[in-house]
Amino acid sequence: MLYRVAGQYKTSYKADFALFPVRQDAWLLAFILVLAFVVFPMTASEFVFRTLLIPVLIYSLAALGLNILTGYAGQLSLGTGAFMGVGAYACYKLMTIFPGLNLLAAVLMSGFVSAAIGVAFGLPSLRIKGFYLAIATLAAQFFLVWLFQKWGWLYNYSASGAIQVPNISILGFTFAGPTAPAINQYFFVLCTVTLITFVAINLTRGRIGRQWKAVRDMDIAAELVGINLMKAKLLAFFVSSYIIGVAGALFVFLWRGAAEANLFDIPLSFRVLFIAIIGGLGSILGNYLGAILIVALPVIISGVPAALGLPLTPATVDHLNIMIIGALIILFLILEPHGLARLWAVAREKLIIWPFPH
Amino acid sequence: MNAHTAGTQFIAADDDGVAKGDTLLEVKNVSLSFGGVKAITNISFDVKKGEIRAIIGPNGAGKTSMLNVINGFYTPQEGTITFRGQQRRAMKPHHAVRQGIARTFQNVALFKGMTTLDNIMAGRSVHMKRNIGWQMLWHGPALAEEIEHREKVEEIIDFLEIEHIRRTPVGKLPYGLQKRVELGRALAMEPSLLLLDEPMAGMNLEEKEDMSRFIIDVNQQRGTTIALIEHDMGVVMDLSDRVVVLDYGKKIADGAPDEVKNDQSVIDAYLGVAH
Amino acid sequence: MTASHASEPQPADTILAVNNIEVIYDHVILVLKGVSLSVPRGGITALLGANGAGKTTTLKAISNLLRAERGEVTKGNIVFEGEQVQALSPNELVRRGCIQVMEGRHCFGHLSIEDNLLTGAFTRRDGNAAIREDLDLVYQYFPRLKVRRQSQAGYTSGGEQQMTAIGRALMSRPKMILLDEPSMGLAPQLVEEIFEIVKKLNEEQGVSFLLAEQNTNIALRYAKYGYILESGRIVLDGEAQALRENEDVKEFYLGVGGEGRRSFKDVKHYKRRKRWLA
Amino acid sequence: QDTLKLPNMSYRTGPFAATGTPHQNGQLDYMTMLNERDGGINGVKIAFDECETGYNTEKGVECYERLKSEGALVTQPWSTGITLQVLPRTNVDKIPMFGPSYGFSAMQDGKTFKWAFNAPTSYWDGASMIMTALGDGDVANLNGKKIAFLHLDHPYGKEPIPLFEKLAAEHGFTFLPIPVGLTEMQNQSAQWLQIRRERPDYVIMWGWGAMNAGAVTEAVKTRYPMDQFVSVWWGAHNPDLKLVGADGKGYRALSWNFTDSEAPVMQDIKKHVVDAGKSQIDQAGGEFDSMAYQRGVLMSVILAEAVRVAQDHAGTPNINQEQVRWGLENLNMDEARLAELGVEGMMGPLKTTCANHTGNAGAWMVQWDGEKFEKVSELLSADRALIDPLVEEEAAKYAAANAPWPTNEECSM
């Protein structure tokens, strides 16, 4: 009953192209937006902002970037962390070279630096495929992190080799730095993420998105239907690295407040990859679901033993936690290899035909 | 492409500057080998504008390789290809598409994770122009373009009678329907030369009849030139205007279906019993 | 059901019986809606039907390859040589003598033709000499394979791959072969040859066949019994001879109307014609 | 308020667990002992909750937020990465951060880092003491020598480099930094080949976790003279040396603590915690007698002392973050007080002030005799004239980079 689509007719292609041809989906989205823009800000505590909401959003964005490359264009990348790093260091340099720069502009501009480097490391994808390419992206990963460590200019030669985010305000509201209130940061991140998601949805459902998917599903055939592989792949690297770069800038400037090179090392890349895959490759929604599962769930589970009063040491809890996350990943893959987004789609199908089984 | 064609015909009439009956494609002395294997040896033939040209021959004769040479996927070691008066040996496949060569594949090469609609829309990529900026906005010119092309694609979908699977990911479709979607994708490219590699393999009679009808209609109504590989002799003899026969990379016969059918070397090499 | 049941073989000499199975893919897509059929020992039975009717699904249900595609048999049972086999793994079935030649060839692209053939003998325990002998037999059936035996299968032509796939199945010395569209993509004289080979194996070695085939004409020439599948249901079955004379079959599957074979050129309408049941 | 919330960000998992675990066991066991023996501090029980970070900054931030929301009186970040994240927030959240003998050396400057403490000693102090010891009391004696600095390629490992460079420039020795990447910790053959080629007179190690064990084994293997191999305190770690046993004889480390399992405090821990089955230590493995475990105990001794001082000053046993901060700033653990606490001889005297958050306790050179560490020097102290200006400079730089940065004007240097 919830998802009755009967009776919703489309009379033009335009209507069919609407983001949500089914009315209930639009309602659901509206509900989520209200939740994100109104309910959470009014109710969430600083802990919830800083350990759940903000990281979930930022990780979703990074996963979205990766998803464009891996899920849509089919180029597996393990270098996400380093590209986030590029975004973060670019933003840091921009803000220190031009201290008066608007933070939003800096964040959006730093994406371009990461995009350019992404394209450079994407060039081999024209020859190298599959897992070979995936390992090749590790070259970017390790080389860039090494560079973050060795190239003093990047961190303004600070003794520790780390970067620190100063206080940055726009129109009297502080958005970054130690004094920034979590709610401001949340809104900044939320708006950026919403904007980029909107753009990403548009890109992926139009001509460019189709070309990417074609390259992913069968690149030879894509070429034989007239798609310029080089252009399509490099564009995917560009857009993906751009988004990842922006996510990296947000990661450091609106959440962490400080960063050292090792932060962008391979575990970060894997984390983002988990999110994209568990969420569902080739899906935008999946990134959010994945981020909720991978980022928020551990925070929640780690509180469970204490809440239940189980006498476990924090180390054991953590070990159990790692085990559970590992098991959950496997479980979800078995349950639905195409990720949470597909799980949701199937559930939705069932809701539409409910109460009939087929 | 001419966008202002009158009538309900879904594809614009083909105006590639070659008059009907003239040579559209000429293959001259082409040879191709892979390491030691000689797939094609010194083959020449032509395809005339507006005809249905069949290529037949036993398995492994080099038919598919021939199509691959024509659309630029393989580069022959010797010989030249002349298409619409332009001579070449090597070219990138996507350039061939831009010149007006489209094809379907022996082992279905669809984009398995995409829906029927998206697959056919992907075929229209070459004709879509809006840049990434507009695409990001979606509303406005990008949407208008999308709708314009969607209309054409819907006509193809109607024509091929695949409305009911419009939104099904093609990977899940039965083989026969996949072949039809593939034809749809090739049609969406609005080619002047359409290469079909065993379009009816794995179909039952009824479906073959349907497919034949589609092919004839494309050929007659739009004037699209077709080169066709097929193992069903009934289909080949009924549809094609001229037939070229390959055997282990060599051309052994070339001519009207009836001549070829009765050619002794063709019977020996390929047909077995006379049909 | 239009055909009489009188001619159905007795259960005693039935090598394979499929009883009222239902198959669902992905937990939601219902594909087979109660299919029953049987294959007599030493028989050749054809399974005919349009694209998407469920022929391949039926064969995969029998050989238990569905799980790999996220499909499952939710109802009914399958009996091979008197034992229920739905729960057996595919390799166990092969060991017991029931092997499938998959639609679309599925050769091992990186292995040579010869290695491809040898993989077929994986379940055999009767020693290398016997295997060699069978290999020679396969080469005898398909001389083209002998020529190309050192080539990587991935680079051979479609027809060569089809021959490899069939040859590979023969290497397991099966009692029963599930043959999915053996004629697809083969040159006419090869199609005849393959069916001759089927006949020979059937007659000389007593191998039973269940073949899913689009080429109704030839299938009904070689098969003894046939089933016609439409949208996941058996709509017609009977002796091959009887089927060949059935008016509907003639019209829709053999392309012979009242006045002999129609030309493909003359089919004027291409609107889907009415199905029997669906 | 019925407990003193003094949580710890521990890491008993991950590649650095090998060094983390015994330290954190020590910290925990002392606090447990206070609860058992005295019912807490001045009658208020201590809640010494651990939050597991796995040395992962990200989890560290999560822990920080969680502990903050639970009303933690102090942050013990236990990693330079987490310290970096938390340091700027201390002024805002007003929770003191206590990183005993780790974190930034510049945290000594209490005027700039009002809420951060790294007593009893800092890395720069450590570097200075090591150099003085190597120069037999005067760094000038190192003129013309070559000194290799084998360090983790990480903010922690890089921390003392400015100080070494300054000393090298002043005293004319060659300073050769040799970084070890996280993935190379287990296989340092390239680094030790470089050491073999360069033939440095001394190798100083700033390592952590699996790196130290790797370095010690490589040193033995390449026959580097062990008595020319010196580590910062984290390298005074028994299990690492046990890997090589007698071959490691002569290896030295600078340590601000020394083991004394007979000391009253250790005996109390043994009685109230270990023997009562409330400890997580590996008794069979000799963890109780190890440098790392007892160092952990002392870390808690210092923190508990700060709480006590704060309680006395505030006149109430229930204190808040600001008061704990005051306590950390007004430590005065002289010999007498150390004896009262039962830790005499285990660490040097310590006195913090508003301006000096390190307290600059001294340290000893300890040497591996094949089975255990031995004290081989007097209590050393760092060259203040060298370090203090550097601290001031670095603190100013930090404040400038993070402007506007509030400084504590109440205290002057």
Next chain:
Amino acid sequence: MEFLHSILIKPFADMATAPDFLLQVLWEGTVSGTLYALIALGFVLIFKSSRIFNFAQGIMVVFAALTLVGLHENGVPALLAVPITLAVMYVLAMSIERVVLRPLVNQPDIILFMATIGITLFLIGFGEIIFGGENKRMITEELMIPTGSFEFEPFGGFLLIEQKDVTAVVGAVILVLALLMFLNKSKMGRAIRALGDDHQAALSVGISLSTIWVLVWFIAGVVALVTGIAWGARAGVSFALEVIAYKALPVLMLGGLESVSGAIIGGLLIGILEKLFEIYWGQPLLGGNTETWFAYVFALFVLLFRPQGLFGEKIIERV
């Protein structure tokens, strides 16, 4: 000029002036390379048989080594601990096949890859609960692996070769030869290669996926144990060892994902080149620690010319 001299001439001059040192560098490179190759070998086996990029190989090394050491710590004699460890690895292989692989047959590569990351996390958590986090000593002597060293004085210099390193190199070579025989000459080997090409077709011809996967994962477990002993003998055993998996990836890339001989040759090549580069170029010119990326960049460069690695199977591209 100065710059060119320092990158083009000086390093070679250094090599020529201290040939004994160069030999030592080469030997160290060989040893590291062998160790990388051993990990890569585990990857290759599993990849070959299933197209699964088994990220868990690194943790399997740790797990195997810790089991061995842990058993010994609990009083099991070393020579008995080895077979027990092997049994544990067998059980592990069986559970992985049953719980993870079987339900995921025929899924896209990336899904299986993710699943192995899931396995990795699970084993990390599980292992740390059982074995704890501290660094343990490998029971080298107890396993009767010689621990002495040979010293030579070539060119009037000094060259030190540890016996356990020699053992590791010899052991690796034997292992590789045995595996090559197994894969190329046996029926199982052919089935393994077939399985890598097409799961479903392999099923259809009666190849038992379960048997082969258990077998292959078990062999990978044996390789992991050997790797664990060899690495552990150098620097002890702890979970920090897990990161060495990253050292094997460029080896795979260079040697080819499905080539056993590629793993060993790629390993040696990378081991030696990265050591040479670090010592003669990295440390003097780039601030050192180039070993983190050199192998990757080098392999990437080679891949541009051979997209399937030096010995990998060519990707079949046909339409």
